[in-house]
Each structure stands twice: as C-alpha cells, then as structure tokens.
Amino acid sequence: MSASPSHFQQKMQNPLKSLGIRKKIGDFLNNTKFLNRSLSWYVTGWRVGVFWGLIALFLPQLLNFSTNFLDQTYFAPNILLLDAILCGIYVMLALGLNIVVGYAGLLDLGYVAFFVIGSYTVAFATSGIIRNIHSQVVNIPALTFWEAIPLAALIAGFMGVLLGAPTLRLRGDYLAIVTLGFGEIVPIVIKDVPFFYGALGFQVPPAPVVNTPFGQVDFGNPLDFSAFYYLTLAVIILIVMFNILLRNSSIGRAWIAIREDELAASASGVNLVRIKLMAFGLGAAIGGIGGVFNGVMTSSISYDQFSFQVSISVLIMIVLGGIGSIPGVIVGAILLRFIDVYVISTISNMLQTNTALANPSNPFHFLVSFNLNTTKFLIFGLVLLLMIILRPQGIIPNKRRQLELKGVGLAPEELSVIGEIEREEEGSSAPPESVEGLGDI
Amino acid sequence: MAGTSKGEVLLQLKNVTKSFGGLTAVDSINLEIRKGEIFSIIGPNGAGKTTVFNLITGIYQPTSGEIIFNGSSIKNLSPDRVLRRGIARTFQNIRLFNNMTIMENAMVGQHPFIPSDLFSVTFRLPNYRAAEKKAHNRALELLAFFGSELVMRKEEYAVNLAYAVRRRLEIVRALGSRPKLLLLDEPTAGMNDAETADAIKYIQRLRQEFDLTILLIEHKLQVTMGISDRIAVLDYGKKIAEGIPADIQHNDLVIEAYLGRKVEGA
Numbered sequence: 001m002s003a004s005p006s007h008f009q010q011k012m013q014n015p016l017k018s019l020g021i022r023k024k025i026g027d028f029l030n031n032t033k034f035l036n037r038s039l040s041w042y043v044t045g046w047r048v049g050v051f052w053g054l055i056a057l058f059l060p061q062l063l064n065f066s067t068n069f070l071d072q073t074y075f076a077p078n079i080l081l082l083d084a085i086l087c088g089i090y091v092m093l094a095l096g097l098n099i100v101v102g103y104a105g106l107l108d109l110g111y112v113a114f115f116v117i118g119s120y121t122v123a124f125a126t127s128g129i130i131r132n133i134h135s136q137v138v139n140i141p142a143l144t145f146w147e148a149i150p151l152a153a154l155i156a157g158f159m160g161v162l163l164g165a166p167t168l169r170l171r172g173d174y175l176a177i178v179t180l181g182f183g184e185i186v187p188i189v190i191k192d193v194p195f196f197y198g199a200l201g202f203q204v205p206p207a208p209v210v211n212t213p214f215g216q217v218d219f220g221n222p223l224d225f226s227a228f229y230y231l232t233l234a235v236i237i238l239i240v241m242f243n244i245l246l247r248n249s250s251i252g253r254a255w256i257a258i259r260e261d262e263l264a265a266s267a268s269g270v271n272l273v274r275i276k277l278m279a280f281g282l283g284a285a286i287g288g289i290g291g292v293f294n295g296v297m298t299s300s301i302s303y304d305q306f307s308f309q310v311s312i313s314v315l316i317m318i319v320l321g322g323i324g325s326i327p328g329v330i331v332g333a334i335l336l337r338f339i340d341v342y343v344i345s346t347i348s349n350m351l352q353t354n355t356a357l358a359n360p361s362n363p364f365h366f367l368v369s370f371n372l373n374t375t376k377f378l379i380f381g382l383v384l385l386l387m388i389i390l391r392p393q394g395i396i397p398n399k400r401r402q403l404e405l406k407g408v409g410l411a412p413e414e415l416s417v418i419g420e421i422e423r424e425e426e427g428s429s430a431p432p433e434s435v436e437g438l439g440d441i
Numbered sequence: 442m443a444g445t446s447k448g449e450v451l452l453q454l455k456n457v458t459k460s461f462g463g464l465t466a467v468d469s470i471n472l473e474i475r476k477g478e479i480f481s482i483i484g485p486n487g488a489g490k491t492t493v494f495n496l497i498t499g500i501y502q503p504t505s506g507e508i509i510f511n512g513s514s515i516k517n518l519s520p521d522r523v524l525r526r527g528i529a530r531t532f533q534n535i536r537l538f539n540n541m542t543i544m545e546n547a548m549v550g551q552h553p554f555i556p557s558d559l560f561s562v563t564f565r566l567p568n569y570r571a572a573e574k575k576a577h578n579r580a581l582e583l584l585a586f587f588g589s590e591l592v593m594r595k596e597e598y599a600v601n602l603a604y605a606v607r608r609r610l611e612i613v614r615a616l617g618s619r620p621k622l623l624l625l626d627e628p629t630a631g632m633n634d635a636e637t638a639d640a641i642k643y644i645q646r647l648r649q650e651f652d653l654t655i656l657l658i659e660h661k662l663q664v665t666m667g668i669s670d671r672i673a674v675l676d677y678g679k680k681i682a683e684g685i686p687a688d689i690q691h692n693d694l695v696i697e698a699y700l701g702r703k704v705e706g707a
C-alpha cells in the first residue's frame with residue numbers, strides 16, 4: 001500500500017512519460033533500419049511531407065491490403081475510405097477558414113454558411129430541379145458535377161463578399177457575433193423557405209461516370225470510393241497550392257499587415273475594403289467547394305446537417321493545428337475528425353458494452369447511458385483548453401504566430417520535433433497534403 | 442535656407458477644424474507647405490499636432506475646412522488613397538508590422554506598385570513578377586539608405602529591432618510609396634543625443650536624395666530650429682505663430698505657450 005500511491009501519483013503527473021510511449025516510438029524509429037538508414041531519417045524534415053503524402057496517395061491500396069490481416073467488420077476499406085473523404089472535406093474547410101482567420105485575422109464564426117451554400121448549389125445545379133415561390137417544381141437545365149464546382153465557388157464567394165461588406169468596420173468580438181448570426185440565418189432560411197426543400201431534405205445526384213482513354217471511371221460508385229477519394233485529394237492539393245501562392249504574394253502580405261495593424265496597413269496603401277473582401281470571398285469560395293463534395297458524398301442534404309457546430313469544429317481544427325500554418329490546419333482537421341469519428345465513438349461503445357458497468361449496483365453504472373456523441377463538444381473544448389495551456393501556437397505552428405505568442409510571454413520556448421519540421425518545410429511546396437492514413441492507426 | 446523664398450505650394454490646409462465631441466482639437470488652421478521645404482509643427486502636448494497629421498492622411502475627416510494637395514482636394518479620401526496621391530507618414534508611437542520581417546515591412550510599403558488582383562497573383566503573371574522583383578530591389582536600396590544594418594538583418598522580424606532602428610524602418614516603409622510629401626511625427630522621440638544628431642542628418646539627406654518635402658512634428662527645439670525652413674506653432678488647436686526659426690524663437694506668444702504654462706503649473 002505504501003509504494004503504490006506514490007507510483008500512482010507519478011503516473012498521474014505525466015502519464016505519457018511514465019508509459020514511455022514517446023520514448024518507445026522514438027527508439028523504434030531510431031533503431032529500425034531500412035535501406036541503411038534508420039526510420040527516423042525518413043520521417044524528419046521535408047521527408048515527413050513526402051511520407052504522409054505517399055500514405056495519402058496510396059491510401060485505397062493500403063486499406064485494401066490491410067484486409068489481409070485486419071478484421072473486415074471493423075476495417076472495411078470502403079467505409080474507411082468514406083471517412084477519409086469526409087475528413088478531406090473538413091481539410092478543405094480548414095484551409096478555407098484559415099485564409100479568413102489565419103491570414104487576415106478576421107474572426108468568422110459563421111463559416112458553415114458557405115458549406116451549406118456549396119452543398120445546395122450542387123444539389124440544385126446537378127439535379128436541375130428547383131421550386132418557385134409557390135412551391136411548384138420547376139425544371140431548369142441541369143449542370144454537370146464539374147460545372148457545379150466552380151459555380152458553387154462563385155456563389156459562395158459572392159455570398160462571402162456580401163457578408164463581408166457590412167462587417168468591414170467591425171473587428172474582433174463584434175465581427176464574430178455578426179458572422180455567427182449569418183451562419184445561423186442561412187440554415188434557417190433553408191429550413192423555412194419552401195424553395196430549398198429544407199425540412200424535407202434534398203437528394204443530390206451522385207458524382208458522374210467519366211470515360212477516359214483508360215476506361216470508365218465512376219466517381220459516384222458507392223461500392224468503391226477510390227475514384228472520388230482521388231478527386232478529393234486532387235482538389236485539396238489544388239487548394240493547398242492556391243493557399244501557398246496567396247500567402248507568398250502581395251495579397252498575403254497585405255492580409256498579414258491588416259492583421260498586425262489595420263491603420264498602419266491602410267496608411268501604407270492597403271485598400272482595407274478590397275483586401276478584407278478578398279479574404280472573405282476566397283475563404284467562402286473554398287468553403288463552397290467543400291460543400292459541393294459534401295453534397296454529393298452525403299447524397300441527401302437537409303438544413304439540420306449544417307449547424308453552428310460545423311463552424312466551431314472548423315475553427316477548433318485550425319486553432320488545434322496552428323492558425324495560419326498550412327500543414328498545421330491540415331493536421332488539425334485530420335486529428336479532430338479522428339477524435340470525433342473514432343475515439344469518441346469507441347469510448348462510447350466501450351462504456352455501453354462493458355459488463356461490469358452493466359451491473360446496476362456499480363457506482364459508475366450511469367455511464368452506460370452516457371452518450372459521448374452528444375457531449376463531444378465538451379471533449380473538443382477540453383482538447384482545445386489543453387492545447388491553449390500547453391501549446392498555444394498549435395501542433396505545427398506558423399512561425400509568425402509563434403512569435404506573436406512569445407511576444408506576450410505565453411508560449412513555451414521549446415520547439416518540438418514537429419515544430420522543427422515545419423521550419424524546414426516552410427520553403428518547400430510539399431506539405432503533407434493529407435494524412436487520412438491516421439484513420440487506420 | 443529656402444525659408445523666405447516663395448516656392449510652389451504643395452499642401453494647403455484651409456480653415457481646417459476637427460472636433461471630438463465638445464473638444465476642438467484643431468481649430469480653423471491654415472497652412473501652406475511649399476515644395477522642397479522642411480516645415481515643422483511644434484506646440485505643447487495635446488496642442489493638436491498629431492490630429493493635423495491624421496487629418497491630412499485621411500485617418501480623420503475634418504469637421505470643416507479644405508485640404509488641397511498638389512492642386513486637388515484630398516478631403517474625405519481614405520488613408521490608402523491619400524498615400525497613392527503622394528503623402529506618406531510615420532507614427533508618433535511607431536506602428537511597424539512587428540511580426541513581419543524587415544524586408545516584408547519594406548515590401549508592404551510598396552503595396553501600391555505591386556499588382557494585387559487575384560489573376561495576376563495566382564498565375565504569377567509577368568507584370569506581377571516584374572513588380573515584385575523591382576519592389577524587392579527598391580526595398581534593398583531604401584534599407585541601404587540607413588547603412589548596412591537593416592540590409593543585413595532583412596530577414597529578421599521587426600519586433601527584434603532597437604528603438605531607433607524601428608523609427609528608421611518606419612521611414613523606409615513610408616518611402617516605399619515614392620511620396621512627394623513625407624510626414625514625420627516626432628521622429629526623434631525617445632532617442633538619446635547621439636541618435637538624435639544622427640536623425641537630424643538623415644532627415645536632411647532624405648529631402649535631398651528623394652526630392653522630398655517634409656512636414657515634421659517635433660518637440661526637441663534643437664531639431665526643429667536646426668533643420669526647419671519654417672515653423673508653425675500650435676496651442677489648444679490654434680495656430681499661434683508661423684515663420685522662420687529665428688522669428689519663432691523670439692515670438693512672445695510662443696514663449697508664453699511653452700514657458701507661461703510651466704509657470705501656471707508650478
């Protein structure tokens with residue numbers, strides 16, 4: 001009895017350290033040799049981007065291969081691929097919101113609005129059905145899925161500018177409240193205006209079959225999502241490239257300048273109206289593209305899928321990953337989706353099926369009926385809180401943000417391996433586009 | 442000195458008034474700044490000097506009056522449009538972009554000359570790339586105006602710079618827009634004697650090398666008396682005197698504004 005409490009305390013103080021997980025992984029990576037080099041060589045510096053990039057690239061094959069040794073009831077490749085695609089959609093949203101919040105420093109709590117707009121645009125445009133004000137069905141010329149993508153980006157971008165325009169004079173809290181309102185209004189409009197079939201839900205035609213020189217590719221095949229997965233990946237890569245081009249340009253500099261000091265930026269020739277609307281518009285357009293992918297993927301959309309929780313999730317993703325850092329927000333999005341889809345539901349299942357807990361005399365019996373999914377925002381909140389205490393600059397910090405936080409004496413000086421990686425990464429154009437592979441670890 | 446010579450008027454303030462609620466910070470001020478001169482505005486704390494700068498640069502809109510630059514009105518223009526007309530400024534309490542590098546600060550200063558439309562930027566069109574390159578070279582030149590320190594440290598973040606150097610970088614940023622008129626708000630505030638002497642030299646060099654007209658707010662009389670062609674004195678928002686340094690030094694109203702208040706306060 002005398003020894004165990006201190007041992008227990010020790011464990012509580014630093015569970016990770018006492019379990020030695022970090023050390024074990026480190027030792028494994030250092031000691032395992034592949035082609036004359038230790039594995040750790042392959043996953044440091046720019047190579048970490050290549051490593052995860054390759055995993056993203058070959059994810060469908062890896063998942064298929066995993067059926068050789070993993071139980072298919074839990075690791076059905078197609079379902080995991082679906083998770084990866086949905087995760088990819090959140091990566092798009094995180095990259096889009098990162099422009100508004102991360103670069104331009106404009107807090108937008110209503111980002112879900114553009115997600116909705118994208119989803120409904122693809123629904124109407126590809127089905128060719130709308131309703132007039134008398135709720136009568138009207139057929140309009142249907143567009144293809146490929147045409148719907150730029151259309152959704154345009155409409156969402158336009159709506160972003162529309163939201164941005166009246167909020168230009170607002171900053172901080174005030175801007176947050178107005179954008180929050182916008183995010184609430186859009187789903188309500190969809191619910192209550194008959195035109196949108198809001199309360200009923202809207203069927204979205206699946207993604208098309210395309211004839212290529214190498215044969216038919218079915219992007220909408222529900223039995224094999226790999227074609228759609230690659231499409232999602234390609235769009236993410238394009239969005240990443242777009243973000244990098246913007247960040248390292250006169251526009252990116254102006255965004256950071258207004259975030260730093262709006263007045264000084266204006267006195268240096270930055271047209272505040274134009275540059276802010278650009279941030280709102282481009283962020284919204286990317287959100288709209290995310291919406292298109294969401295629309296065809298979930299195939300049936302209705303207003304209640306688009307809540308404030310989506311806006312908050314995306315915001316948590318970028319804060320978690322590192323505001324303003326492209327690899328950061330990608331990792332943040334994947335990590336939060338992983339916690340959301342796998343960790344929370346696994347714990348929830350474990351509680352509900354645990355035989356000891358099933359006994360009514362067990363003091364923790366109430367946990368059986370504890371649905372973690374309804375309290376997941378509590379968990380996200382805790383994750384965020386921990387993050388802000390331990391590592392306010394995010395998992396993969398943006399250099400500048402790190403500096404800002406240091407300026408007010410919040411951030412710990414210590415830079416983790418991941419931080420080092422990011423510093424080496426900055427110049428290269430190969431960030432880890434996607435780390436969907438995390439879903440199987 | 443070009444003090445009494447009648448040069449072409451570059452900036453003209455006609456009966457400019459600015460009130461904040463009940464407080465009239467600037468009270469029917471008339472000013473004429475001539476091309477090529479160094480013109481100083483002096484006056485006790487709270488006299489309205491910085492407010493005059495804010496009115497000229499479009500940060501505040503005048504309650505009444507007219508501001509004419511280079512022959513056309515710049516009243517009610519936004520700060521970025523005033524800058525594009527050719528008026529750049531620095532701030533009393535240095536407003537650099539602290540978490541941008543020295544180079545980036547100098548580049549933002551040239552924002553008006555670099556295309557920032559989505560198309561040019563995304564596709565890195567030749568005109569965009571040429572403008573970026575030109576701006577980069579110009580930034581190096583401007584940094585070099587202040588010796589090698591800023592050039593050597595160009596990739597460092599502005600937040601790391603010493604106080605006097607931050608003032609210099611703010612001038613570099615302002616020069617980026619190729620202004621005709623440069624407004625310096627207390628450019629030697631917080632500097633020691635050596636740094637002040639240095640600042641006096643480079644302000645004069647600025648006028649020569651960049652063909653500038655300079656409007657200066659300054660508390661230190663050794664600065665204003667030494668380098669100004671003409672001086673205007675503000676007190677409680679009103680212009681109480683104007684003239685060449687020698688006249689201002691012996692003006693009774695000015696002496697009273699500066700010294701009389703001290704007696705009252707004692």
Ligand SMILES: Nc1ncnc2c1ncn2[C@@H]1O[C@H](COP(=O)(O)OP(=O)(O)OP(=O)(O)O)[C@@H](O)[C@H]1O
Nearest residue numbers: 461464466484485486487488489490491492493533
């Ligand atoms: N935005 C504002 N709102 C209200 N009052 C203001 C504002 N800006 C300036 N004032 C007031 O106007 C008066 C003039 O201020 P200003 O900053 O122009 O003085 P100054 O001559 O630059 O003084 P200093 O030498 O201390 O810099 C002050 O009484 C100040 O409080």
Ligand SMILES: [Mg+2]
Nearest residue numbers: 490491492533
């Ligand atoms: Mg002042």
